Amino acid sequence: METTTPPRLKNLALAGTLLALAAGALWTLRPETVPYAGTSEVLLGTWLPQDRLGLPLLVASLLGTAALTAGSRLPRAAFGGVATAEAATLLVGYQGSATMPTFGYALAMCIPVLLVVVGALAIVRMPRWRVPLLGLTAGVVAAGAWSGVLTWSNVRSTLGAIVGKLADSPFFFANLATVAVGLAWVALLVTTFPGAVRRATGWVTRHRRGFTVGAILCAAPYGLARLMWLTPWPLENLLDTSTRLELDDSTRLWGLMLGSACLLGAILTSGLISRWGEVFPRWIPGYAGRPVPVALAAVPGFTVATALLAGAPSMMAINIDGTLQGWLVALLVFPFAPWGILLGLAVWGYLGHRQVQHAAVTTQLAAVPR
Numbered sequence: 001m002e003t004t005t006p007p008r009l010k011n012l013a014l015a016g017t018l019l020a021l022a023a024g025a026l027w028t029l030r031p032e033t034v035p036y037a038g039t040s041e042v043l044l045g046t047w048l049p050q051d052r053l054g055l056p057l058l059v060a061s062l063l064g065t066a067a068l069t070a071g072s073r074l075p076r077a078a079f080g081g082v083a084t085a086e087a088a089t090l091l092v093g094y095q096g097s098a099t100m101p102t103f104g105y106a107l108a109m110c111i112p113v114l115l116v117v118v119g120a121l122a123i124v125r126m127p128r129w130r131v132p133l134l135g136l137t138a139g140v141v142a143a144g145a146w147s148g149v150l151t152w153s154n155v156r157s158t159l160g161a162i163v164g165k166l167a168d169s170p171f172f173f174a175n176l177a178t179v180a181v182g183l184a185w186v187a188l189l190v191t192t193f194p195g196a197v198r199r200a201t202g203w204v205t206r207h208r209r210g211f212t213v214g215a216i217l218c219a220a221p222y223g224l225a226r227l228m229w230l231t232p233w234p235l236e237n238l239l240d241t242s243t244r245l246e247l248d249d250s251t252r253l254w255g256l257m258l259g260s261a262c263l264l265g266a267i268l269t270s271g272l273i274s275r276w277g278e279v280f281p282r283w284i285p286g287y288a289g290r291p292v293p294v295a296l297a298a299v300p301g302f303t304v305a306t307a308l309l310a311g312a313p314s315m316m317a318i319n320i321d322g323t324l325q326g327w328l329v330a331l332l333v334f335p336f337a338p339w340g341i342l343l344g345l346a347v348w349g350y351l352g353h354r355q356v357q358h359a360a361v362t363t364q365l366a367a368v369p370r
Contacts, residue, residue, distance in 0.1 A: 027054025208349025
């Protein structure tokens with residue numbers, strides 16, 4: 001298997017696969033340690049009982065470890081098959097209804113900190129925006145306090161409930177680990193067939209703006225649905241008039257955090273086709289004018305795209321009830337499948353664009369007389 005795989009990536013994938021191998025062996029020998037409260041939380045759980053849920057992970061990890069250990073002695077086609085099976089097992093088989101909430105909760109918890117840090121930097125480093133930003137901040141805080149939603153007790157109870165739920169949920173860490181190792185295997189697969197990937201990258205790069213705009217638009221419905229929790233008309237009540245959803249202030253605040261997470265995600269996605277997504281803006285101290293590391297956009301972008309695609313089947317199953325309304329809700333309000341596909345293609349196009357830029361700079365430097 002002669003590939004362009006960096007040794008660091010191979011070592012990282014091997015370490016993750018060995019951890020998956022240990023987890024698969026533990027779950028097989030002691031089924032009570034399987035970190036999923038119900039087998040419906042992962043796709044494989046629809047076919048296997050909980051006491052057999054560790055077997056696919058054990059077998060796939062054994063194959064992956066053997067393939068990585070064999071190295072160049074293994075034909076490239078065979079390694080590609082193993083890498084595909086490994087990635088499918090980790091990113092499809094062991095994902096399900098818990099995947100998207102896991103990443104959604106984690107991102108929403110970061111929103112208050114990110115807003116404070118970014119807002120403070122913008123106020124200090126951008127004098128023209130100082131007064132509008134301070135006025136907007138004061139208005140949001142005043143409106144939240146007046147409505148009774150944004151109070152210290154609600155903030156504390158909401159964050160405490162989220163932290164407690166994540167800490168008490170073993171699948172939180174299992175989801176993070178399986179997604180991380182699965183993405184490492186995807187990277188191995190990409191470096192194994194550079195020619196095919198290079199040709200596809202050219203097409204994706206040419207259409208990256210359309211993919212990025214589509215991903216931004218997909219973030220709007222879900223974010224709007226959660227922000228409507230702040231109003232007297234939650235979307236759930238508008239869709240089903242036979243029942244009325246009553247939300248307490250803590251839940252409304254949680255809706256604000258989720259909606260803000262979607263808004264932040266849309267803004268960050270727009271950076272894939274913006275100048276500030278390639279060079280740090282001048283208001284970021286210490287990094288102004290420096291190139292943005294490609295991994296800073298690629299790693300979280302591909303991770304979120306994977307989480308969206310992994311959570312899409314369960315969200316569609318929950319909302320599709322055979323009626324037209326169910327299909328509309330699944331496709332328009334929770335468009336996780338197209339959102340994940342478009343976001344993945346947008347990040348891929350961003351990578352291709354940055355590679356073209358790097359090649360152009362390298363060519364210019366080579367032409368400079370020495």
